[in-house]
Amino acid sequence: MLTRALIFLTCFFSTIHSYPQSINDCPQNIGFETGTFANWRAYSGFVNVVNNNNVRTTNYDLSETGPQYGQHTIIPKGIDKDEYGGFPLNSPNGSEYIVKLGNNVGGHGAERVSYSFEVPANVAAYSVIFNYAVVLQAPNHQPYEQPKFTVQIIDETNSASTSCGSFEFVAGGALPGFKRSETQNDVVYKPWSPVLLNLTDYIGHRIRLEFTSNDCTFNAHFGYVYLDVTENCSFPVTGNIICPGAEPIVLKSLPGFNEYEWRNTQTGDLLGTADSLVLPADTPVGTNIALKLIPFPGLGCIQTLYTTLQGLTIRVKQPPPECVSVDMTLPTHVSGNYPDLTYTYWEDANATIPHPNPKKITKSGTYYIKGQNKRGCFAIAEFKAIIAEKPTITITDPDPVDYPATVDLTRSFIPDPTMKYSYWRDPKATVPVADAKAVNRDATFYIKVTNAAGCSIVEPVVANIIYEGIVIPNTFTPNGDGINDLLTVLIDNAITVKSFKIFNKWGDVVFTTTDIYNYWDGNKNGTSLPVGVYYWFVDGVDDKNGKVKKSGSVAVLR
Missing domain, CATH: 2.60.120 (Jelly Rolls)
Incomplete structure (x- = not known):
């Protein structure tokens, strides 16, 4: 028992x-x-x-x-x-x-x-x-x-x-x-x-x-x-979204209760006693239906749910301004009161002119989304696309300075307080400049400008630092802490480098390059080299085709 x-x-x-x-x-x-x-x-x-x-x-x-x-x-x-x-x-x-x-x-x-x-x-x-x-x-x-x-x-x-x-x-x-x-x-x-x-x-x-x-x-x-x-925290009566006159209306509730009572709230008439209810196809929108759910004894309380027959509606969540284009088809932009709607995208309020490329709207304006179910019911809602303007910046390259003086990139333009500025070593803005106020290398850098809408542009700025000959530090620490991990080389613009080589104490070449800005990281073929003294040699020519040869040593510390 x-x-x-x-x-x-x-x-x-x-x-x-x-x-x-x-x-x-x-x-x-x-x-x-x-x-x-x-x-x-x-x-x-x-x-x-x-x-x-x-x-x-x-x-x-x-x-x-x-x-x-x-x-x-x-x-x-x-x-x-x-x-x-x-x-x-x-x-x-x-x-x-x-x-x-x-x-x-x-x-x-x-x-x-x-x-x-x-x-x-x-x-x-x-x-x-x-x-x-x-x-x-x-x-x-x-x-x-x-x-x-x-x-x-x-x-x-x-x-x-x-x-x-x-x-x-x-x-x-x-x-x-x-x-x-x-x-x-x-x-x-x-x-x-x-x-x-x-x-x-x-x-x-x-x-x-x-x-x-x-x-x-x-x-x-x-x-x-x-x-x-159940991962739907709505009330459990479905089928109340209707197409009047199309076909019989079927309302469904949860199976498994002891008894059910469906009633018309206006008349009080009992309409059904099962877990679903079939209504005539011509039942009008706005009809209110009450459902009493009666559980088995001791397993909950009697509850009465109310539902109203509704026509199909959709809601559009207007997107924020975008920089290049707006994707009108994203599912986050629209929701409906009926499951499994099919959405189409239009240029006019009557949905007669389809948008040729709703995934990439490049012009600000009002467009339209049409949601339709399999029974032919549909609703149309406005969609407002805003394409934000790109920011602008006027850059003046800083005046040349003599090494060891540095260049302040932040003074190469007049800042706009509504914009955000960042400084980079590459045109894709992936490698940041360590200190934009004190650049000590002769090179082209890049300034990224971002406006309030999130739109960005990247523009170049040239730091012109004049060196006398070749300047190479006598120590660096390639330990991966992000500080002094590379052997930087500063060189007069008049010098063209043919080769830059680094030797160990036995005379073996551990690093070679023709790009003087391809800095050595203390490794040989990806393998970390031991601490100690290494020797470098630069072979090049100056702007008068004269030979330039220079050598020195550098201590590797970790």
Whole structure:
């Protein structure tokens, strides 16, 4: 026999008032859609019995251990079935993953998962739907010793359990919806069933979902549960977006409740008693329908949902200004109140002139998006594209300076306080200048200008530093710390280098280049060389075709 115990549960007739229906985003990974327990907390431990003043109760000794395989198990969508109940290991909502909490091994084990989230303050209505399936071994024990599955919905803001949605199943008595296993006589199971949590009264509150399964308090009998949470926190009546006169209207709700009552709110007439309702094709937009959901005894509260038949609508989120072009087709730009809409892109409000390249709009203006469903219903909304102007900069190359004086690149233009400036060694702006106020190398550098819209241009600036001959440091430290890691060479512009070579103390060439600005990094063929003294030699010609030869030494330190 299977008995029932209820915890923190005070049921009442709940009426969900008429709200505009929309798709509300659920908290991230509340439905395990990443295939992980991200954002969930997982606990494991043991269950036992405590005696308080001769009253025996179930006690959980749980620690937050993180997911433990075999106790907290992610199961991907597939074809498997539960070995005792034969029901599919796929959630009725079609999601890609479910969770199995517990296992079929006794040992007075217990496990729990919980998820805390904020009910958004900017929505008119909010609900969470979870599906569960339970498998319990049902031995001849006292209720407080039995395997069980417990659900608690806790308002963390007020430190209290919610009025509906908290319950527990205890092996050992008769409870509606449970069946006896055909493969093992002492096992009972409840196939997939939904629970609707109307959290509209908790808008702005922090809510915790808490699911616990446990074996019996001895060692021999098990209990486990499958769970999934629907990743759509809207109210569960679909089909209210209609094309009047096209075909019969079918409204659908959650399967698995004990009773259903669909009524016309204007007349009070009873329209149907199943989990779906078929209305005539000519039922007008604006018709209000009420649905009373009556759960099995002890498994929640009676709730009345309201829905209004609506025509199809789409909403466009206007994009920020873009620099070169706007992609009108990005899915983040548009949403509709109907699933699986097909979107097309137009230049006029009547959608008669298609845009030739909606992925690359290069001219600011007003365009139009048309959303259409398979039944031919459509809606058109404005899309405003703004192409921001590129920034400008007028650069004057700094006056030449004699080494060791430096050049200040920041004084080569008049800054605009609305722009951002950065300084680079390459035209793609990938290698930054270490100190733009004190450049000590004769070279072309680059200034990147970015405006408030994020548009950028990169323009060159020439630092002209006059050297007498060739200047090479006598020490450098190629240790990868970003400071003095390269052997820099400063050279008179009148000198053309034919080769630059570096030798070790045995006369072996460890580095050679014809590009004097291809600085040595202290390696040979990618392998770090030992610290010590190395010798360099420059071979070149000056602007009068005279030979230039110079040599010296450099100490490598790390």
